[in-house]
Amino acid sequence: MRELIQRMLTGDKRSCAKLITAVENNTEEAEKILGELHSYTGRAHVIGITGPPGAGKSTLTDKIAKALVDRGKKVGIIAIDPTSPYSGGSILGDRIRMQDLALNPSVFIRSMGTRGYLGGLSKYTKNALKILDAAGYDYIIIETVGVGQSEVDIVKTADTILMVMVPGLGDDIQSIKAGIMEIGDIFAINKSDLFGADRTATEVNMMLDLNGVMERRPPVLKVIASKNEGIDALVDEIDSHMDYLKSGGMLEERRRSNLKLEVVELIEAELRKIVFSYAAIDNRLETEVNKVLGKEKNLYEVRDEFLETIRN
């Protein structure tokens, strides 16, 4: 394992992939690996890319990565894959387009499915991110599927959050925007050659203006990822956001608060293990739940009895 880490630190992609797998499988080694790598982390610029279905996030990720590579940078990509949490089936879809990019020695791509990570995908994403960070990738892009709460949680750990919008999302554009407006550091209107692009840009700008006083007003850029148009300006904005974060001590503050959350989550995960081990004893959970169904007890009485047992 130590040898694998050494090879990874010198830039070997295969060792990097193996370490991510070890972390994904949540072996006992996972914590050892991450513990050892801790001192190498904190250097990468993490970019979170999110937005509604159909916005063309994969294509945009592809083009941003290429632009960064052209600037001589190493880029890691973590693509949150639309895997069913129920079937375990995986659909690669857009990823196939990325194969070209994956062959580039300066690029590392990892797809992470949602399978088996129920309620914990953000943990595995963070762990993979740490390995890529330690491996010396200058930029790490996390690309999510949708705009649900779990996606927001994942993308919030990024330094720079890029919201991808697209013309013609229908009535629900209001709701999408309401949920994500304030986490976006940069807004890209993709497919801006489509009808309605100007209107979408105007709407986004208006919502940002309505948002009240902001220390930094997020820029809104029009791009056409499929034609590689507007990508360079977008990458410039990504870099300029990092300069902004560093200048005011905000980068450190952002990372500190993410770290706090992560520590709390780690503690909670251990406590959860304790709960489940008690619940499993003599099928106690099963027995008690039957009593609740039979209206003999209510939920809170059962909970309190469990807590009593755990405390003693």
Place this chain on the structure above:
Amino acid sequence: MRELIQRMLTGDKRSCAKLITAVENNTEEAEKILGELHSYTGRAHVIGITGPPGAGKSTLTDKIAKALVDRGKKVGIIAIDPTSPYSGGSILGDRIRMQDLALNPSVFIRSMGTRGYLGGLSKYTKNALKILDAAGYDYIIIETVGVGQSEVDIVKTADTILMVMVPGLGDDIQSIKAGIMEIGDIFAINKSDLFGADRTATEVNMMLDLNGVMERRPPVLKVIASKNEGIDALVDEIDSHMDYLKSGGMLEERRRSNLKLEVVELIEAELRKIVFSYAAIDNRLETEVNKVLGKEKNLYEVRDEFLETIRN
């Protein structure tokens, strides 16, 4: 409070609203209320409605509710509102259309924002649902905004899950479908007068067929909610799904497993309170996180020290 519960049980809408508010505010009374109501619950047919942005879920909810009322039923609606978890701002949007419905004595509508419920919206939804259940609503419809993990978690607690699809969602339709295919009990292709409706229906049917052997193959129905077309057939399917659930003992099984999850969540919530109370002591979390940032310790060392403290 007891008086309020009595009035609610006789069908008073205002008392019902007050009790939901009490539960939302998570006062100490919340558990007392829910504990007392426990024996009145378990009678409503809970319908979860979800699907991608732009699918017209609100309009469809509206029409399903009206159809049920026409059949002499009482309907409760819990609409998960697209409130920003960050600004606390709330956008009513489609809800305004529902005002007409809200005035109907057989209908109760409650919008629940995501504000303040971070990580816990499903809990508040479940609690509101219990109150409506106890209040004697025959059907309770939970309508969510998107198809993220948190929406899936909420909707999974329903007896019948209605997935609303729509023609022309673009490339990402694959990913939407992959994530939700197996939780849908009934599929509705809304706006089926739009170009591409047949293709969407075919795609959904194909994915369901590829899904392997199913005890019950979910029906796929074409509807046009805005024109009230296909709604009656859809409501028939909703009822027939409940007959199916009851016939094989599956309803009880589904509710038992949801209840188990809920008990575990309640226990976890209490343990989380303990973690936070320790973390707050002397700003210990702050101090330890600074050590992690300074590479003096790693995350796991900090976690283990906290757990040690909690155990003693």
